[in-house]
Amino acid sequence: MRLINSKDHYGLISILLHWSVALLTIGLFFLGIWMVDLGYYDDWYYQAPWWHKGLGFIVFLLVVLRWIWQPIAGKPKAISSSPVWQQLAAKVVHQLMNLAIVLLAITGYLIVTAKGESLGIFDWFSIPAISKLSVETSDLVSKLHLWSGYFIITLASFHALAALKHHFINKDATLRRMLNL
């Protein structure tokens, strides 16, 4: 199996990057929604945010890696049977999902560092705060974090439904080539 993409195939690296970002992002979304309502005596009260921060950082790194990797690996051609508007819509959704991840990473970092504390990534290292935020800004930032989460899950649902539609209705290679089948 090739590592690099070809005209009509994704290579192993692109496939792994795609699915790891997808699974981690969905996981982080549900982890985030769940952890904010945990009771103080819950075992996961401190554990869940610890994972959320660490994994969030990993996803951000993976997305940066994808950006670096994509021009190196080349991009398979769009499935030519799709109408132009669908190819365009797919591109817009891809870029909006990237944007949402960047927003999630930035706002997540700002929530933790709002008062000058650093952001701990697992127990490996911590990222220091750049600036302190006012209460108003900090509340806005945490809303933005939540909304970006809902936004990316909505986009990912469209993205997944479109892939399934290609697979079952159009019966083309869209989904298969991302699964290396």
Place this chain on the structure above:
Amino acid sequence: MKKTIFALAMSTVFTLPAHAADYVIDTQKAHAFIDFRIQHLGFSWMSGRFNDFEGTFSYDSENPEASKIDVKIDVASVDTNFAERDKHLREQFLETAQYPDARFTSTSFEQLEDGTLLMKGDFTLHGVTKPMTIPVEKVGEGDDPWGGYRVGFYGETSFIIEDYDIDVSKLGPSSQEVFLILSIEGIRQ
């Protein structure tokens, strides 16, 4: 005319001690603090404060029972020295988007024999108003070094958080009550 103004000015000066003077709480130069403490797990104390509030009071040492006070607190300014906890307090407990202000307005003052002044009033927090009594004592009063006149008080009280419709049941049995520590300095107007 000049005489009238002079007479008026003199009468104001000479009648001042007999009337309660109006004071503005010195939040501008931060000589007033609304601190709180709450037990953590029953093992220790966690303390915090409200950074932003404003208020006025009137006070006369000759007639302390005629005092009045009105303090408005910006609840979102809650500060426990930890950004994530403060966010949690604002969003899950104090719900500051819905209830941005807390307020204490006095209704009466009672002077006790030992010099303590019982400050009674209505305290509004989280949209709920309840009567609250805060024993306060005067720390001191007099001319400040910059041409003004100041008086300062210290008071402590506590209340059950649940009384203000804030659900703290998940915080454990030791953390149901919050202690308020008030250090208030006013500048005479």
